[in-house]
Amino acid sequence: MTTATGIAFQLLQSVFVVLAAPLLLGWVNQCRAWLQNRSAPSLLLPYYTLAKLFHKDAVIAHDASPLFRLTPYVLFGCMWLAAGIVPVLATDLPFAPAADIIALVGVFALARVFAALAAMDIGTSFGGLGARREMLIGFLAEPAMLMTLFTAAFISGSTQLTTIVETLAHREFAIYPSLAFAAVAFGMVLLAENARIPIDNPATHLELTMLHEALILEYSARHLALIEWAVAIKLFAYLTIGFALFAPWGIAAAGDWGTLPLAVAALALKLALAGAALALVEAVLAKMRLFLAPEFLSTAFLLAVLGMLIHFLVQG
Amino acid sequence: MSGSPLTGSLVALLAWLAIAALSLLPGRDAWFARRLAFPLGALAGLALAAFGLQAAWAPVAQMTLPLGLPDLPFHLRLDGLAGFFLTLLGAVSAGVTLYANGYFRDETSARLTLISLQYHVFLASMALVVLADDAYLFMVAWETMALSSYFLVTTDHRLPAVRSAGFLYLLIAHLGAIAILLSFGVMHGGQGDYTFNALRAAELTPFWATAAFLLAFFGFGAKAGMIPLHAWLPEAHPAAPTPVSALMSGIMLKTAIYGMVRVIYDLIGGVRWEWGLLVLAVGAGTTLFGVLYALMQHDLKRLLAYHSVENIGIILLGLGMSMVFVGFGQTAAGALGLIAALYHTLNHAVFKALLFLGAGSILRLRGLRDLNDMGGLIRTMPNTAFYFLVGALAISALPPLNGFVSEWLTFQTALQAPLLEHGVVRSLLPLFAATLALAGALTAMCFVKVYGIAFLGQVRAPRHPVHAPAAGAGRDCGGAERMGMAWLAAGCAVLGLFPASFLLTLNRICVALLGGGVPESALESSWLWLVPTSAAQASYSPVIFLAVIVAVTWLTFLLVRRFYHGRVRYSHPWDCGYPEQTARMQETADAFGQPIRHVFGPLYLMKRHLPAPDDPAPRYSLRIEDRHWYLLYLPVARLAEFVSAKIGLLQRGRISIYLLYSFLTLIGLLVFVR
Amino acid sequence: MATPFSSQLVNLLAAFLLLLAFAMLSQRRVLTLIKMFAWQGAALAASTLIVAYSTDQKHLYFSAALTLVLKVALIPWALHRLIDRLNVRWDVETLINIPITMLIGIGLAIFAFALATPIAQMAGTLTRSTLGIALASVLLAFLMMIVRRKAVPQVIGFLAMENGLFFAATSATYGMPLVVELGVALDVLVGTFIFGIFFFHIREQFDSLDIRHMEKLKED
Structure with missing residues (x-):
């Protein structure tokens, strides 16, 4: 692999993820609408929304500090960075070694802290409420997420996503019960971290029940657009991390232009399936009381730990 | 051989003592203490840091001082481990001392003289603890450190709360000191030679080695603030003047870590994995306890003190993992754990000192310590707010700052678990790592709380101010304070961004202590990359990480500006239809x-x-x-009181009865030695 | 080292069994508990079937069928009828703090794994690595019996324990002789019915199935 093609792949993938992320959101919304027997909105609706928001004038509270105005850009930057690390289309990207899965969790944590700080910046009671709840979900989800990743790391002997994907994709076919556990745990964390049902309802705007929406209540126009876009990229990144760990087939190697179409096709298929599954989960489940979230996420943590124990027992 | 780093460190140490003595100089308005003492002290600190860093790469140097008791001279020794802690002490104290120069500006001359004296004696004694090479000098330095810090804690001794906090501190410090003394006694095994060389050479049976370990762990743990011996920490730190809190939390707790590493790895030797499990269990408990109680605090300094408890727990987790690996003969993984623990020691010193200094500025300028009184400080104290944010992000273990690097290393150590033979231990290590993950996320929550409430939001009317705001309220802190905080904030950034070269130094220390370290080839590959074992296993590059995040954020900003517009309208925040928001x-x-x-x-x-429904003035x-008060401290105190009361019966107040006691003792002794 | 596919399947089912054991530990509703018990039986039957097929042990087919009939169909059906008759269908139990129970459970699982590792190395069977899981399910079921306050969940805990033992027998020694298994199955069945009868008596006596009332029986 020459460095030039490597970097070309890197840039291509980053831009691809950023551009494709709202499409995924549109697809999930469409599926959900179908499942709820509504007529579905356009697949491109998230793009229209973003364009609309970008063209408006931003309205900011008098008391806002520079931190408030910086945060949307930091959030977007963090998610873009994550999109660069995760092997979405290709493994062995030149930038991938700069951050392993633990650093990836760190990126998401960084974004969360900034979002929570910005929410508290104006000093309204809802901002504080949202920040508190977001951090609650965060501290519950992070250990579960790390244990899930640890299970994969133990199986492949590495915390580099590239290496994990290569080990898992090129092994002979075998059933890893530990991975199955980790996959379920990961799915639960994914729901919680991306503010989906049953932890949060992405469609709600009722102040008392919302988590994520309370956090960004004060944002408008381009700032809101950046945050919404970052949310879409985050969902995309989480799903692709899931693919990297549990369904790594069909991914291209960096610099190998020939397998790229196949990789794109495989990714599109996997995303379509995962998006539909996500919509199905959201249609079937109801939103939980906030204080059931600890139970939900401690179950995820438990599953991840069990996966790891079983790995040590069965494969050890 | 008296190597130059050792001589240099000794000179820096003596310089501190000299500054302490000179502070007593009579003069108008204590001009020396006010103008020169602290800047010179900071310079001495910087020099010490430089010598310490040099010592990490130089051969071990030893020296015997013609001081002490007859036949019992003081021995000094400077090896890599000591050099590392000297660097920590020098570098962190330099920032704190600079800050102190501004912080103590408004003190009266008499108080300032005393503070400067105790402050510099405190610094010198910590350096001496690290340099000591015999149990005798070590204990002398240790006690000097405890006493000078006690006097600093009780600077405001007119307040009863401060006095009782100081007493509690002194009490637990001495319990710890007794345990350390006993540990040295166990280690030397009756040869009558208390130099560390003799202790190193002594062969201990597993039983006595374990006894020595337990005593040392308990003794040093009391100083470090691990549970259940942490009770003094949240009392003493808020009571002390802020730069002293920063020193105690940032550096003094770390001398206890130094003591643990020195005694367990170096003096006792033959680390057993069971010890490691004990350290891990205590470390996990300490970590969770510290952060959970920190989340409940609304006094900023108390909150920071509880976070010190938490971070000591994190260090213990690294140390415990290292001991487990070493106990199983996995030296490379053990070295990785030790590196993680030591690096977190350094990182915590830097960011915790920074956070305390930020809290100090709020206290001095606004007279506020209660978070519920603060609000919107970012608008009137932008500099302090910025530095505090750096510290808060660092302690929350967020990339690319330094707290993340050491937690990352600890996780990497835990991921070496498959190397272990023992099934149970192998599955326990990742669980301890999960504790660490939980604690890290909780810390982030806690600092979102601190920063969001103190610095962001709207200004609140103070309800419980400690004192009236300083003259010219509405200002930010002065130049000296700003420089001190900038130095430490830069430390957070540098330690976070360029860890590889520091780790190379730490690895040398591990090689010296354990006889093996992390493969150097991995560490050495580049200053840009952090690779603990092999590039295929794990790597992290903070510089590229930061560069990309800044570049991408900047690019987004430019693109948005270029294609859309930057117009902003200002308005009132959304009030949810209830306009009376205050x-x-x-x-x-x-x-x-x-x-x-x-x-x-x-x-x-x-x-x-809870107020009753018909309460006219509901509150x-x-x-x-803290449950420990009721489960441990109060029963012990009650027992002590009971025993004292019984012994008090001996006190009759009549001379002839006292003479009778002496007489009986004499007879008894005569019978015994017959 | 490639493990044969059948043994991978058994491992998967074992993991499923363990998962169900934990799920039962945290489950509040009686009806779901019964459903989970039935699933556990199904997993057990499937794994026995796989072991029977891959090792060609004829008698294991019988035990698989027996498990299917008894533990997936008969006992759950009986339990369903029981709670309908007793009208405890909507019993939602308040347990002692679920996360703490879970943590104890994880501790037990680690303990069981540690205990099983040396034994598993002695056993030469294909499925030896699942012994730890079987042991863990036994212990977890035991834990469930301890922390439950109502009588029906306790019985389910007892039955789950038997599931774990059965699985241990299959994985360690390819099952017990058929006669023993038949005997055990009969015992379980009879036990269930006796428990059922007892329930009615307990309820008649105390108007509730909360076993705390049994403390009153103690003579002071």
Whole structure:
């Protein structure tokens, strides 16, 4: 692999993820609408929304500090960075070694802290409420997420996503019960971290029940657009991390232009399936009381730990 | 051989002592203490840091001082480990001392003289603890450190709360000191030679080695603030003047870590994995306890003190993992754990000192310590707000700052678990790592709370100020303070961005201590990359990480500006249809901790007072207390009182009875030695 | 080292069994508990079938069928009828703090794994690595019996324990002789019915199935 093609792949993938992320959101919304027997909105609706928001004038509270105005850009930057690390289309990207899965969790944590700080910046009671709840979900989800990743790391002997994907994709076919556990745990964390049902309802705007929406209540126009876009990229990144760990087939190697179409096709298929599954989960489940979230996420943590124990027992 | 780093460190140490003595110089308005003492002290600190760093790469140097008791001279020794802690002491104290010069500006001359004296003696004694090479000098330095810091804690000795905090501190410090002394006694095994060389050479049976380990762990743990011996920490830190809190939390706790590493790895040797498990269990408990109680605090300095407890726990987790690996003969993984623990020691010193200094600025300029009184400080104290943000992000273990690097290394150590033979231990290590992950995320929550409530939001009307705001309220801190904080904030950034070269130094220390380290080839590959074992296993590059995040953020900003517009309208925040919003309706520190109280309720001892429905003046109050008080400290105190009362019966107040006691003792001794 | 596919399947089912054991530990509703018990039986039957097929042990087919009939169909059906008759269908139990129970459970699982590792190395069977899981399920079921306050969940805990033992027998020694298994199955069945009868008596006596009332029987 020459460095030039490597970097070309890197840039291509980053831009691809950023551009494709709202499409995924549109697809999930469409599926959900179908499942709820509504007529579905356009697949491109998230793009229209973003364009609309970008063209408006931003309205900011008098008391806002520079931190408030910086945060949307930091959030977007963090998610873009994550999109660069995760092997979405290709493994062995030149930038991938700069951050392993633990650093990836760190990126998401960084974004969360900034979002929570910005929410508290104006000093309204809802901002504080949202920040508190977001951090609650965060501290519950992070250990579960790390244990899930640890299970994969133990199986492949590495915390580099590239290496994990290569080990898992090129092994002979075998059933890893530990991975199955980790996959379920990961799915639960994914729901919680991306503010989906049953932890949060992405469609709600009722102040008392919302988590994520309370956090960004004060944002408008381009700032809101950046945050919404970052949310879409985050969902995309989480799903692709899931693919990297549990369904790594069909991914291209960096610099190998020939397998790229196949990789794109495989990714599109996997995303379509995962998006539909996500919509199905959201249609079937109801939103939980906030204080059931600890139970939900401690179950995820438990599953991840069990996966790891079983790995040590069965494969050890 | 008296190597130059050792001589240099000794000179820096003596310089501190000299500054301490010179502070007593009579003069108008204590000009020396006010103008020169602290800047010179900071310079000495910098010099010490430089010598310490040099010592890490130089051969071991030893020296015997013609001081001490006859036949019992003081021995000094400077090896890599000592050099590392000297660097930590020098570099962190330089920032704190610079800050102190501004912080103590408004003190009266008499008080300032005393503070400067005790402050520099305290610094010198910490350096001496690290340099000591015999148990005798070590204990002398250790006690000097405890006493000088006791006097610093009780600077405001007119307040009863401060006096009782100081007493508690002194008491636990001495319990610890006794345990350390006994540990040295066990180690030397009756040869009558208390130099560390002799202790190193002594062969211990497993039983006695374990006894020595337990005593040392308990003794040093009391100083470090591990549970259940942490009780003095949240009392003493808030009582002390802020730069002293920064020194105690940032550096003095670390001398205890130094003591643990020195005694366990170097003097006792033959580390057993069972010891490691004990350290891990205590470390995990300490970590969780510290952060959970920190989340319940609304006094900023107390909150920071509880975070010191938490971070000591994190260091212990690294240390415990290292001991487990070493005990199983996995030297490379053990070295990785030790590196993680030592690096976190350094990192915690830097960011915790920085955070304390930020809290100090708020206290000095605004007279506020209660978070619920603060709000919107970012607008009037932008510099302090910026430095505090750096510290807060660092302690929350967020990339690319330094706290993340050491937690990352600890996780990497835990991921070496498959190397272990023992099935149970192998599955336990990742669970301890999960504790660390939980604690890290909780810390982030806690600092969102601190920063969001103190610096962001709207200004609140103070209800419990410690004192009236300083003259010219509405200002930010002065130049000296700013320089001190900038130095430490730069430390957070540098340690976070360029860890590889520091780790190379730490690896040398591990090689010296364990006889093996992490493969150097991995560490050496580039200053840009952090690769603990092999590039295929794990790597992290903070510089590229930061560069990409800055570049991408900047690019986004430019693109948005280029293609859309930057117009902004200002308006009132969304009030949800209720226009009477006041600053008192903001989130408070206690409200922010509410979900934690809900989730971890059984762990707290809550005393809640709810108003009755027909109460004319309803008040709600909630006090969170430490269970350890009721389960451990009060029973021990009651026992001590009981025993004292019994012994007090001996006191009759009549001379002839006292003479009778002496007489009986004499007879008894004569019978015994017959 | 490639493990044969059948043994991978058994491992998967074992993991499923363990998962169900934990799920039962955290489950509040009686009806779901019964459903989970039935699933556990199904997993057990499937794994026995796989072991029977891959090792060609004829008698294991019988035990698989027996498990299917008894533990997936008969006992759940009986339990369903029981709670309908007793009208405890909507019993939602308040347990002692679920996360703490879970943590104890994880501790037990680690303990069981540690205990099983040396034994598993002695056993030469294909499925030896699942012994730890079987042991863990036994212990977890035991834990469930301890922390439950109502009588029906306790019986389910007892039955789950038997599931774990059965699985241990299959994985360690390819099952017990058929006669023993038949005997055990009969015992379980009879036990269930006796428990059922007892329930009615307990309820008649105390108007509730909360076993705390049994403390009153103690003579002071």
